[in-house]
Amino acid sequence: MSRLITALQEIGYTLLSIWKGVGVTWRNLFRPKQTVSYPYQELVVPPTYRGALNFKEELCIVCELCEKACPVPGTITPKTIEIIFHIGESKKRELDEFYIDYASCINCYLCVEACPVDALVPGASYEIARIDPLAQYDRSRMIFGKQQLAAMPESDRVGSFEHAYEHVPLRRDLQPIPDLVETAGEPQAPAGG
């Protein structure tokens, strides 16, 4: 008899448990959805988000500290950051080209810490492929020079922690650089060194 009662108790407990579980999922139906409709909406990322770097050419003093701080070998260069410069008429270094290889960059920001003039600053952009749409077909096109880095969106969409993960409509003003698209097929690589 006691075994029968235990069995009935178990059946009742099962029914109640199922009812409880159904209630939990039912409440979940009305919660705000976590999905971001990505191509139509975009996240405001939190302030600690590590996105692609912003490079300010006018501040750069070509000290090469970022290149020395860089811990990652690039795909075809010794370091992920590659700087090409010449000595100008006033005996100052003048920047010819500044490459970041986004095929190998790990966003560790050691270069940002090394930069004495804040020419390299953290960014919030995660849409690197939008800079050069052909980068998805040719890995060497993920090596971005000055021109592409200037087209990188500024880190103005870094939210506070309160507003992080807000859904905002996507800005569509970021256009690929036209002359890069026209010269498709020519892999654009630094000359080494």
Next chain:
Amino acid sequence: MEVQPQPSLWESLGNWLGEHVPLIPDAWAPTIGAVLGCLFMLLLFVMPLVTYMIWWLRKWLGWLQSRLGPKHVGPHGLLQTPADAVKLMAKEDIIPLLADRIIFTLAPGLVFLAAFLAWATVPLGPGLVVKDLNVGLLYIGAVTSVTVVGIVLAAWSSNNKYALVSAFRSAAQMVSYEVPLLLALMVPVLMAQSLSLGRIIEEQIRHGWFFLYQPLLFFAFFTAAMAENNVTPFDLAEAESEIVAGFHVEYSGMKFALFFLAEFANTALVAALAAILFFGGWHSPLDPLLKPETWPGPRLGTGPESVGLLHLVWGAGWFTFKMCAAITLIFHLRGTLPRTRIDQLMEMGWKVLIPFTLINLALVGAQIAFNLPRVTLAIVNWGLFVALIALGRRKPLPTIQRHRVPAREGALPQG
């Protein structure tokens, strides 16, 4: 008890065609009506229903999991399933080298056929039934059992170990749950004194929905029917973490689509049976107030049994609403409950559902044999329900003692 057969829309349509189209012989008229009815059920009811069930399942499960579900193809993702169907039709049809080609090709058709045949006797509204068989429930039970034959054939012919394991599980599940399912189906039959679904609905219109008399039996029926049709949480036959995709692991393209359609058609049939047997089918709780049988408009048939076309549409709407509610309940349970283990499944079938449905059937039989008022059934069933819930409020002591195996000395690094 001599009863007038309910007028059927399709019979009337066939007769009308026989009268007005000169080429049709009179003897063919009912057949043509039935064929038209079957085509309507297949192409305009079950197929769209299944298509949008799949969309609704994905939406509902998405909402449960704080996602949005399909939303890109068409407004609110409404064209997602047609797009998927087109994709499946365009896919390569692969037959494994060592498969039994004939059976491999025929099995999806068998499963599909078994899933759709049962709909021929499901009344969607008053008079909106292809053929209200006087052995309707027996027919449905017989036809739906064929599904498992198709599953076993598909699994055996595809020459795959996972498919075979799945077929064994499916067969075991079907054997275990066919018994409580049919025992549960016997109770509405006993209460209505008829196997015809139309008669069962009419009995409920006269005496109240059977859910009010038999709530626990409804849950037993629902569980058994879900298990019978391999619906999650009883989808052991398709447990992807254990046996890949189960019996249809080797199928691709349109053959896989047939299995998929059949699965959803079976789910819809469970929902339709729940609505018909326990919630009055096309009868709405507003009917005593609105009296739709007196509504004006064209009528089917003559005499007291005739049905107004407006009533037919109203009833069909209510039936669809109830069926969709039951489908949503199945989907909700699917999103809530984890998959059962095979031993739990067998335990529930043999130790809980079969004894309960047997005792319940005996009680209903006694009520009819001794001519007791039907309220006694409701009192007993609701009393048992309340008692179960009251008992279950305290967590039962575990019946199986689980022992922790002590670790050997030095077997594990001491923390």
